[in-house]
Amino acid sequence: MALSTEDVAGIADYARIALDAQELEEMTAYLNDAVRLLEPIRAYGLKGVDPTYHPIGDLSNVMGQDVVDASERALPLDDALRNAGSVEGRYFRVPSILGDGEGDR
Numbered sequence: 417m418a419l420s421t422e423d424v425a426g427i428a429d430y431a432r433i434a435l436d437a438q439e440l441e442e443m444t445a446y447l448n449d450a451v452r453l454l455e456p457i458r459a460y461g462l463k464g465v466d467p468t469y470h471p472i473g474d475l476s477n478v479m480g481q482d483v484v485d486a487s488e489r490a491l492p493l494d495d496a497l498r499n500a501g502s503v504e505g506r507y508f509r510v511p512s513i514l515g516d517g518e519g520d521r
Contacts, residue, residue, distance in 0.1 A: 419447050 424444045428435045435443060493506055502509035 417451065419444060419451065 421440055421444050424447060425435070425440055428440070428443070497503050497506070497508070500508050
């Protein structure tokens with residue numbers, strides 16, 4: 417199944433890649449070489465083998481729910497602010513990153 421220059425031009429257009437005539441010819445040859453390298457896989461007769469879309473198979477989100485249970489307790493405010501470089505009231509005080517000229521807030 418060889419790719420034509422029209423096939424490659426369509427793929428390049430879809431990927432928003434501009435190719436001049438020489439690059440189109442080179443890319444067509446390159447992609448046809450790549451397809452040719454995959455041909456031996458077809459010789460193994462892979463009928464009945466389900467395609468794998470992820471290298472780990474049926475991997476799904478394995479993170480737990482964000483649920484606070486009775487065994488967890490909040491860090492007391494004094495403990496949280498104890499090692500802060502600068503504090504204002506009950507908040508961490510950090511340098512401004514917005515450049516509003518008010519200094520640290």
